[in-house]
Every structure is written in structure tokens, then in C-alpha cells.
Amino acid sequence: MIYEDYNSIPEDLKNFLSSFSVYQSHFWAKMNSEYSKRKVWFIEVRNKENKIKIASLVVKYNLPLKKCYLYSPCGPVFDFDNYEKNIDQTLFDSYLNEVGGIVKKENPVFYRIDPQIDFNSRLDELETRNYLYDFFVKKNKFVQSEEQKQPENTLIIDLDKSEDEILSQMHQKGRYNIKVAQKHNIKITRTKDFNSKELDSFFDLTDQTTRRDGFFGNSKEYYQNLLEKVDCAYLYSAWNGEKIIASAITTFCNGKAIYYYGASSNEDRNLMAPYLLQWQMIKDAKNEFGCKTYDFLGVAPKILQKENKFYVLEGIKKNEFDSEEKAKEFNSKHKYNGITNFKTKFGGRYASYIGAIDKVYSKFWYNVIKFTKKIRKTIRKTFKIKI
Numbered sequence: 277m278i279y280e281d282y283n284s285i286p287e288d289l290k291n292f293l294s295s296f297s298v299y300q301s302h303f304w305a306k307m308n309s310e311y312s313k314r315k316v317w318f319i320e321v322r323n324k325e326n327k328i329k330i331a332s333l334v335v336k337y338n339l340p341l342k343k344c345y346l347y348s349p350c351g352p353v354f355d356f357d358n359y360e361k362n363i364d365q366t367l368f369d370s371y372l373n374e375v376g377g378i379v380k381k382e383n384p385v386f387y388r389i390d391p392q393i394d395f396n397s398r399l400d401e402l403e404t405r406n407y408l409y410d411f412f413v414k415k416n417k418f419v420q421s422e423e424q425k426q427p428e429n430t431l432i433i434d435l436d437k438s439e440d441e442i443l444s445q446m447h448q449k450g451r452y453n454i455k456v457a458q459k460h461n462i463k464i465t466r467t468k469d470f471n472s473k474e475l476d477s478f479f480d481l482t483d484q485t486t487r488r489d490g491f492f493g494n495s496k497e498y499y500q501n502l503l504e505k506v507d508c509a510y511l512y513s514a515w516n517g518e519k520i521i522a523s524a525i526t527t528f529c530n531g532k533a534i535y536y537y538g539a540s541s542n543e544d545r546n547l548m549a550p551y552l553l554q555w556q557m558i559k560d561a562k563n564e565f566g567c568k569t570y571d572f573l574g575v576a577p578k579i580l581q582k583e584n585k586f587y588v589l590e591g592i593k594k595n596e597f598d599s600e601e602k603a604k605e606f607n608s609k610h611k612y613n614g615i616t617n618f619k620t621k622f623g624g625r626y627a628s629y630i631g632a633i634d635k636v637y638s639k640f641w642y643n644v645i646k647f648t649k650k651i652r653k654t655i656r657k658t659f660k661i662k663i
Contacts, residue, residue: 299349421632427574450621457552478523481539514549522549533561576610591631
């Protein structure tokens with residue numbers, strides 16, 4: 277079944293999707309439709325008992341030369357027992373047939389998915405990765421994407437513990453830095469006002485942070501629309517007197533809190549404001565929004581050992597090393613290596629996903645896009661300009 281109007285999808289489908297990720301929610305469909313002017317669809321596959329088994333938001337992204345691609349951010353979502361090792365092929369075929377209806381109308385170059393199936397949901401992450409590789413790549417002919425919009429590895433705090441228990445599982449330095457910020461009387465506020473001075477400060481701090489850490493942020497209009505159209509998104513600010521020195525945007529959606537964007541001042545870094553900011557968001561997620569988990573959204577992968585080999589998983593890609601030192605050296609060059617040091621001070625558990633994979637419909641245009649993106653990436657990295 278395909279729905280084109282996000283306002284008319286069944287309530288059980290709305291709840292089913294948003295309980296997995298805000299990127300699969302009607303909030304995100306609204307953001308894409310009204311702000312980015314993209315076409316969106318919702319797909320569902322039900323069993324004979326009318327229970328949803330596979331579902332997803334699908335978004336159309338336009339490309340130059342009247343080309344396009346389809347994308348299901350953090351989707352599709354599966355509801356199977358032990359689905360990380362037992363996805364029903366017949367139902368997945370039904371899902372792909374529904375996608376095929378959109379493909380016929382829109383003629384995309386490819387369809388991208390990045391389902392959040394956690395390798396760590398069972399004891400043997402490598403075994404889970406191998407099963408998923410066989411299912412998606414070998415059986416269903418997906419290929420690993422060159423571009424990863426969602427982090428393949430993240431850090432999650434389970435919020436079913438008491439505040440004292442959450443604090444106790446943190447790194448000692450994390451607890452210490454929270455106390456440092458409290459000692460300096462850093463104050464934390466929260467708002468949804470998309471025309472506030474807090475958002476002005478957030479955008480200014482984002483500019484400082486991106487320059488410092490070597491990446492690119494979004495436009496101010498994007499953040500305004502995120503706060504306006506995604507009902508579960510909030511802006512947090514850390515104040516040193518009358519000055520905002522750290523900010524963050526976090527979503528609290530159907531039991532899951534996700535820390536999406538963070539920024540901090542180049543000055544006053546000794547006050548440790550980002551640590552108190554995180555701690556306040558964690559407490560709000562637990563106590564006010566009733567969330568079960570808090571997701572830091574993006575860390576460098578952990579190193580796995582099996583027999584005498586060491587592995588680093590980048591989504592569905594498996595990197596193998598004959599020594600832990602070589603694996604650590606490889607990991608040190610990961611794009612999230614810097615922020616991982618900050619996030620791991622809060623403790624939590626790793627979650628590792630298969631990352632973005634593509635079903636290609638036009639190999640020629642797919643290869644043209646890959647080549648173009650490589651050139652663009654090289655220019656951005658070399659000249660530090662956003663194109």
C-alpha cells in the first residue's frame with residue numbers, strides 16, 4: 277500500500293514508523309514536503325492478520341539534468357522476530373514491488389535505503405553483518421553507497437536506569453566536566469522559537485564549530501524549519517551569564533531522543549558547557565519526554581576481534597586487520613574520531629548499522645553521479661568551500 281499524503285496515513289502506521297526514527301516520521305515527511313518541496317510517499321506491507329511488517333517513508337531527491345533518486349532515511353523499518361537474521365524474503369519482495377510502482381512513475385537513477393538494523397543486537401556482530409550482506413547485496417542486488425547520510429555507528433544511553441546509575445556508567449572525566457560547568461553557574465534553557473535570539477546564537481556557534489572541525493553546516497532557514505515543522509525538535513542553549521557559549525538541537529520522538537546538531541564557542545571552553553548541556557538533555561529525555569534511549573548520533577566504529585583477526589565495520593563494509601595496532605590506526609582517521617572522544621565520556625553502548633545501500637536502475641547515470649561526487653568532495657576538502 278502506498279500513501280502520498282502524510283496527513284492521511286493510518287494512525288498505526290504513523291506510530292509504527294516514528295517509534296523507530298524521526299527520519300521515518302510524518303514530521304520528517306512534512307519537513308521535506310513543505311520546506312524542501314520534495315515528493316514523499318509512505319509504503320506499508322501488512323501480513324494476513326493486517327499487522328504492519330515492513331514500512332517506510334520514501335523521499336524523492338532531484339538531481340541535475342532532470343534526474344532523481346529515491347531515499348528512505350533510516351528505513352525501511354522491519355517488524356520480524358530476530359529480523360537481523362531472519363527477514364522474510366516474500367514480504368520484502370512485496371515491499372520492493374510497491375517501490376517499483378514509484379520507480380515506474382519517477383524513473384530514478386537509484387533507490388537508497390539505510391535500515392537501522394543493529395549488528396550489536398546479538399552477541400556476534402560479524403555474523404549479523406554477514407547475514408545482512410548476503411540478504412541485501414547478494415540476494416537483493418543492493419550495492420554499498422558512496423555517500424552515507426546517516427552515521428553507521430552511534431552511541432546510545434539506555435534511560436531505564438536512575439540518574440545516579442546513568443552518571444555512574446559515565447567516564448570519570450565526563451562526570452567531572454559536568455561538575456565544572458555547574459560550578460561556573462552555566463545555565464541551560466530550551467526553546468522551540470524558530471525566530472529567537474537563541475537560534476541566532478546557535479547559527480553563529482555552528483559557523484565557529486564547522487570552521488574549527490572542518491565540515492559544513494546547514495543554512496539558518498533549514499534550522500528554523502526544523503524547529504517549526506518537526507514538532508519533537510527543541511533547541512537547547514548553555515549560558516555563561518548573558519552569553520550563549522554552547523547550543524544543540526535534539527529530537528524527542530516516540531521514546532527516542534536523538535542529539536542531531538551541536539555547536540560551541542571557541543572561547544570559554546574551560547567552562548565545559550557542552551557537558552552540562554548534554555546532561556540536561558539526557559535528564560529531559562528521561563524525565564519529561566519519557567524516552568527509553570538517548571542517541572548521540574555518530575561515533576567512530578569500535579574494533580572487533582575474532583580469533584586472531586581484528587575488524588572495523590563501516591556499515592556493510594568489513595575492514596580486516598592482522599593486528600589491533602593497525603585497526604586503531606585505521607580508526608584514528610575516521611571522520612568521527614574527534615567527536616567520539618567527547619561522546620564516549622558519557623558512557624552508553626554502541627549500535628552499528630548496515631549504512632546506506634543502493635538499488636541501481638541506471639548504471640551509467642549512477643557512475644556519473646559517483647564520479648561527480650568524488651570531484652565535489654575533493655574540491656570541498658582541498659579548498660574548504662561548500663559546493
